Every structure is written in structure tokens, then in C-alpha cells.
Amino acid sequence: MKFISWNVNGLRAAVKHGFADIFKTLDADAFCIQETKLQAGQIDIDFPGYYQYWNYAERKGYSGTAIFTKHKPLNVTYGIGVPEHDTEGRVITLEYPNYYLLTCYTPNSGGELKRLDYRQTWEDAFLAYVNQLDATKPVIFCGDLNVAHENIDLKNWRSNHHSAGFTDEERGKFNTLLANGYLDTFRHFYPDQTEIYSWWSYRGHARDNNSGWRIDYFITSKRLVDRLLNARILTTIHGSDHCPVELDIRL
Template sequence: MKLYSWNINGLRGTAKKGLLEWMQATPLDLLCLQETKCAPTDLPDEILHPPGFKSCFATAEKKGYSGVATYCRQPPLACDTGLGIERFDREGRVLVSDHGDFLLYNVYFPNGKASPERLAYKLDFYAAFLDHINARVKEKPIIFCGDVNTAHRAVDLARPRENEKISGFLPEERAWLDRWTAHGWVDSFRHCNPEARDAYSWWSLRSGARERNVGWRIDYFFVHQSLLPRVKAAGISPEVMGADHCPVWLELHD
């Protein structure tokens, strides 16, 4: 089973750049998209129901903002949205699909750069999310993926020293990822590729950053430690264009 996650920064725009063709040509079973910026009612049938896929959506109250979607080759047993906390759920950031032997959380974590208030909101979201998955994993193993909006270690961005005081690499943000790992949540890419360098999933649209590979690794697949025996491989696909992020992926043993 192969799972992909991709912040596409607008589903309709990325569809015009070849997303649907890429989906059909790529051997994937599950695709989690973040920052879709639309509701299902906004979409034509070819995006809502691509051949061979079942889709589920979580939509923000604010039009054209946030949002996540999961496309599945095999229909999930169930789909649900949110964390059960209204201040977070109104932004359409969490979609949960049940695939029988695991739950998949597709999450667009908040960005903290806009203001101190949004940074506080982001850290509160991290805390609420950890509490939620720690409770839920007692029922069934969990995988969560998406745009986490934080680079965990210095190796996860091209210019760590220059960004020490920038949201996305602040000590208090990175500390939350430390808490996740301390609670048994494993960064699958780093687990499978411990020596990887210059491996990024997001590049600024300014100054040719992608061409120069001046990037950040802020998109992840985390698996609960109980699922580690099923992890076969994990990686990043920087060759796939269409957005300022690229897809990341996880491959599981059956």
C-alpha cells in the first residue's frame, strides 16, 4: 500500500496543472491533499470523482481557505472531520478515514507566521491534536500526515541559522514535534532515511528557491510506533511540480 500527501495550495488550480493525470499515472492507494481551498459543491465531477477514486473532504467555514481532501482507491469504512473542538474544526483542517486496520489523519496544521495570535493558535492546535491521537490510538493504530508547517531539526531546512526566529523553526514549535516523538509517533521519512540531507518538501516561490533547492521539510507521514513493522519505505517526490510543496509518501507492507 502506498500513501501520498501533498499540500497543493488550491485544488482547482493544481488540477489545471495536471494533478488528475498524475493521480492516474502514479501507483498510489491513498492521496491526502491539504489547502484545497474549496468545498465539494465548488468542484466539477472530474475532480470530485476521478475514475477509480473515492473522495472525502473537510471544508473551512471561510470560503477559499484551508481545507483537506483524501482520495482512496478502495472506499474507506468511514470518514469523519475535525477534532471535536469548534475553534479548530471551523477551519477544516482535519479529515479522518478508517481503512480497517488503521486510521488515517489528513491534517493541514496551522501556519504561525501571520501574528502572535496565530502562533498561539498553532501551538494550541498541536497540543489538542496530540491529546486527541494519543486517546484514539488506544482504539486502532493511527497514521497522520500533512503539512505540519514546522521543520523539526536543523537538517530539515537549508538555512537553519537564518530562520531560528522565524515561525516554522521556532524552538517552541519544534518542541511540540519532540513531544510527538516522545509519545511514540515516528517520523517515517527520517526513520527510513536517517542520513538524508537536502531533502525538502517546500520551497519559497521567491528567488528561484526550488531551482537552488533552498527548501524546508515541513510535510510528514507520522506513524504510531506500533505500526513500524509495516513501514516498508518513505520518501519525497521533488520532481512532481504544480505547487510550492511537493508530494511526500509512505509505503506499507500488507
């Protein structure tokens, strides 16, 4: 099975930059996207052979997630069941006989860390939700988790120590997530790989200079470790300020 995750930073914009061709070339079993920035009816997109599921934010032009999958799920859930956190279209869960697949767009802590406190409550609620699923069957979740975990996960870690996405609080929550029985699949295969990122600012020629952050992930329940085949970051693919990430797994 081949899974792809991509923060497209506006699907309508991504379509203008070749999204459909990229989608077809990657030929994933499931293609999870974040930051669609859409409301229902604002785009007409169809990929033959794929079921599609959308979670829209109440606020127009903001957030939003979607999953395109070749495999019809047993059940689909939108959000995490907590009203406080379910107005921004950030999570979709597909249930299959032997696993759950989630796409997630974690809230950004924002300028001057104005949403850091909210982000902390989100992290706790999301982990509780994932743990509830994991108690039933293994979980695979992916998306823009808006955190660079370790120093090697961003170029300028010294100057960004207290920036959104690299605060001690956010990294601590990621540590807690992993300690609950989950695996960062890219680091499983490439524990010491440096200079490979999934997001680059549009400012200062960051992508040209590879001055980026690794904030897009595939996370799995640890008990799937023997089924993992590879995890990749597709840095040569453009069309957003993020690039896609990939998980290959035997299910």
C-alpha cells in the same frame, strides 16, 4: 499499500498544472491533500475507483483537506471534535479495520508569529485526538505539519530560527508528538539525509536553488515500524510550492 500526501496550494490551480495526470501516474491507494482552498461545489473532479471525502473551511478560499481512497472506510470523521479548531477544514480521519488514516493541515503560525499561541493550543488538541485514536488501533497521519523538525530539515536554519515553522515552541511540540509513541517515517529510513525538502518559497528562485523546508510528513504509530517499507519525498513533481510525499507500508 501506497499512500501519497500533497499540499496542492489550491486544487483548482493544481488541476491547471497537471494534477489529474500526476494523480493517475502515482496510482496511490490513498491520496491525501491539503490546502484545497475550496468550498463545496467549486470543483468537479472524479477519479474512477476512488471514494472521495472533503473537509471545507468556513472561510472561502482558505485551508481545506481531502482524501481520495480506493478502499472504502468503516467510518469518516471531519475535524478533531473541538469546535475551536474545526472551522478551518484541517483534518479528515478514515477508520479501517486495523488502522486509522488521517490527513492534516496544521495551522501556520503566520507573519510575526501572530498565530503561534493558537498554534500551540491546536498542537495539544490534535495530539490528544491522535492519542485517543491510537489507544484503539494504530494511526497513520500525513500532511503539511508546518514545522521543520531539525536543522537538516531546512536549508537556511540559522537565519530562520525564530521564523514560523522553525520556532523552539513548534519544534518542541513535534518532539512531544514523537515522544508519545509516533515515528517520522522519512527520518526512520533516512536519518541523516540532507538537502531534501518538500516546500520552497515562490520567492527568490528558492526551488531552483533548493532552498527549501521539509514540512510535509507521514507519521505513524511506532508499533507499525515493522510494516514500513519506504518513505519518499517526490521532489521532481511540480504543480505546487510543495511536492508530494509518499509512504509505502504493508497493511
